[in-house]
Amino acid sequence: MEELRKLEQLHTTLTFMQSHNFVPSSTLDSNRFIANLILLLLQPCGELNLDMKFRLLSEYLPKISVSFLEEASQWIRFETDERDYQEVNDPSGKKDCLPLQINHEEVAMVGLEAMERANSTLEDFCRSYFMFHGVDIDIPLMIFKYFPVLAFTESYIYQLDGLNEKILSIPTEGDTSLAKEFEKMNYQCWAETFANMLEKDPFRPLLNVLELRGLLNDRIREEFRSGEEYWALERKLCRALTHKMEISIKDVMRAIHLKSFDYRVLNLLLYQLRGQEVNDLHMEFLSDSEFLVEISDDLMVSIIYSTPR
Template identity: 35%
Template sequence: MEPLHKHARSLAPALQPVISCNALSRARTTIEDFVQSYFPLHGLVVPQDFWRFWDILVFVEAVIYEMDEENEALSTEGQTVPDVVLQGEEVLLAVLRERGLLSSAISEQLQEGRLYWQSERDLCARMLRANPAAASAQPPFSVEEVHAASLRKSFDYRVLNLLLYNLTDTTPDRALLDFLYVDEHLVDIGDDLVDYEDDIEKNSFNIFRAYVHIFGKDAPLHLAKRISEFEALHHEKLQQLPQAAQNAYHNRRKQASAVPGSEKWVFPKAILYEAEYRST
């Protein structure tokens, strides 16, 4: 008897198996945070409204995580293969298209995701080859390349948010999207500080890791400057939102800040010699 996966491509997109249990597990945390943080901004009630949309939201995020795992495997090996077509992308696009949910804005954010994964492969391969001990050692990339990659990292949240607008048949709020763009970047920086050592081991993209490759032991000072700039922009854009959206944001932040230390920026010790660190 032939294995079932050989016939998967002959099935309709909505019937094709493209998600692993591990991808679902990784998607769970993101979906929980997305629902608690973004649903109130849309005036939706948790958990009641979540049950209306849970299937498509979980499916989309899990497929994205499946592709992310495939890309991380390439990054770990230091592969820089350009224009990689990750498994599941074709099915994801087809399902959204069939349901009338594939807007041009969502397509644009999925393209941002492709560019992020490509940047991760490229930048991480360069970090893997870097030798800071060499007398003529130069940074393996520019800070502009690092910022471009980091700003694209939360493309999955942006896909889910735009998807929620489509599911509720409402027009995207430009001011809210601009605010969330800044907020998502700050959250990503915080996550990268927490995951710094793990990302060195896995050879994954991490803005602090990249800053260390550029600025060495002064990386915390330079990243603190960027954080300060984005916090000022964050405050400015938050004030431009309707009071209801501001209240929803503050309520969610109050919930999140209940975790000890969550309101502080904690910089890990910079690891200048990654190869040596990985070997130990």
């Protein structure tokens, strides 16, 4: 996640530079260097504000020469992996300037965009499913009692779904902008990063959170595995369509059955949150209804795209 965040920040900075005609060089490496310098200046560092940072840079930059940097390189040993930072003693106790020593792959985090994307699903779940659990949606206290866990879980799922979509998104050909040039050159790196995230137990951080709260059980684990299988099938089918290859109807039907795994996760979580035994008849009914809804949605999309305009 940390690598992805850094790539996105660099991409945004390059786009910002181009929008202000601030492109000092035609070489990508030079532009990336300037972009990284801008990002460095924007990072918090104790009590320094932007004006103080700018004055420091103006004062000391003329004193930095090639020979000074060469001598500095003899004093400072860089690790081959720039992501590995050496711990530095900070007598002031301020750690603002130091990178946080956090293994982001082990921490369940969600972004604002994922929360916004999950919003419509959460609203639908509250309106359509709470009544099956005896929860009155007209009583805010009842909703917000369970909403944090449900919202965090659904947002995390949407975040992973966004990564799955990025794997299949190919930069537009023919766009020669600086940002697109950077995107094309790094597309393979992005794709590999996203694929690794999705293939190496992507739900583990979320499962850890649920387990610590005593909410995790085997059925919820199984539904998360269904989610991983669904994304794998989605990638397989999309690639087949992109390359005009034959697709398996069995794969399509399986994907449709798996697609609403998040609703099943939310239902199972709500049973756990309320301390109730799972009603298997209820879950079977919901699974069948979700399957019909998915088919209906796909048919509607097909009709819309096949209608002459």
